[in-house]
Amino acid sequence: MLDVASPHAFDEAVQLEALASGRFRGRITPAYDNMVGPFGGTIAAVMLNAVLSHPQRQGDPVALTVNFAAPIKNAAFEVTACVARTNRSNQHWTIQLEQEGAVAITATVLLATRRASWSATEAQPPQAPPADRLQAFSAQGMPEWVSSYDLRFVQGDLTLDGVERADSVSTLWVRDASPRLLDFLSLTAISDVFFPRVMTRRQVWVPAGTVTMSLYFHADAAALAQQGSAHLLATARASRYHDMYFDQTAQLWGADKSLLAVMHQMVYYRP
């Protein structure tokens, strides 16, 4: 049952206070702390939230790219969102997050108004038993943000047993630990819950951090609302790890087997 009386921890984490013309102040709450600074998924959601909260907004998100130029501290920051171009059916945005007078995060967002068209899904959802038949991942010893999610691994969890795996494929059911209705912001954060593929592959702790991520939304607001607070089926894998950078690609499927979004990122890892 959803407790609608008090705000959800995620909403508290990504909320923004409007300042003058397209500027916002925010501070991600400790519930989403990562090893250094806040969980990248919440940073991405904050960047999107600046656009969605902007009075000039036209349409819903179709694509979001976030560049993690520097770690941010667990402290206040300012986000500035600017319209780069407004067209008949879509709108392009550029966004910057500054902390202590320096740019730490840059982003671009594409909003659009969609109309019905010929549609099809080519990708196949991964095989998975129902979420309630799987054990919840233990957040013990993990950064704080991990406990903000209910993660149920089908394949490719993190054991850190040091035995290298044949591949880095992870498939898991995921939702907010405290149930919350899915929307663009929470889906954005959820798209980044995958542990760095280099750790899943090697099963050792490797300092790593996303340097850029792009999220493409296939679901519109109504399709997201239909998911309610159910678990999503998420799957990710890497293509190549080479000299300090690897790519990671992911799909986020609804419980109804609709492909809600695809996510790609490039990740730095320490040699």
Next chain:
Amino acid sequence: MLDVASPHAFDEAVQLEALASGRFRGRITPAYDNMVGPFGGTIAAVMLNAVLSHPQRQGDPVALTVNFAAPIKNAAFEVTACVARTNRSNQHWTIQLEQEGAVAITATVLLATRRASWSATEAQPPQAPPADRLQAFSAQGMPEWVSSYDLRFVQGDLTLDGVERADSVSTLWVRDASPRLLDFLSLTAISDVFFPRVMTRRQVWVPAGTVTMSLYFHADAAALAQQGSAHLLATARASRYHDMYFDQTAQLWGADKSLLAVMHQMVYYRP
């Protein structure tokens, strides 16, 4: 044999004239004309070229995102590249292209200095006979830019026979029609040679255009130079087409079966 006496058509297309501090003037040549304006791959290469030509540049490209906010005309434009953040081993850039006083293209670039690290490739190259056993794709009736490339389809070419295919997978060998040594700029352009997946899938002409693309480089400058002017093995597919937007994901493999780059894009198509 390479003719090193005269500049290659691609270099002419993406060249930039330096103006004041981080501003450049360019004009993509008619050899790369698309249906409306120039071929998107050359636009992406121009955005990257502004960073690579900038005196503050540190490192080589690891990631590039280009947002096509508006069609550009076959005319001069200005590109402005700004350093968002310089770190010890990487550097983040934001870039804008303006034409007739309005922003038409935005981009972000990540440069980095790599060091040797644990490395591995998980993705598998597609099966393909040698390029010289395959017929070159006929550019007849196609936009001008298509003749600037030598395309040899293994699978999923464009016949426009109106018979819908089971999927949109295309695999092809590709190089510049007039041989040119591979570098970051030409690889960027080549990553966008795939016809829109909705056309490959449906085999009918559908007005479509990339709205955002992200390219992740696995190869460094030396690895690209090693490819010489050989064909690359390129493969692409869509995950989902939904209400005017589909995503497209691609891999670019060297003739030596090394994964040079992966590319993702979101594409608008007319309902």
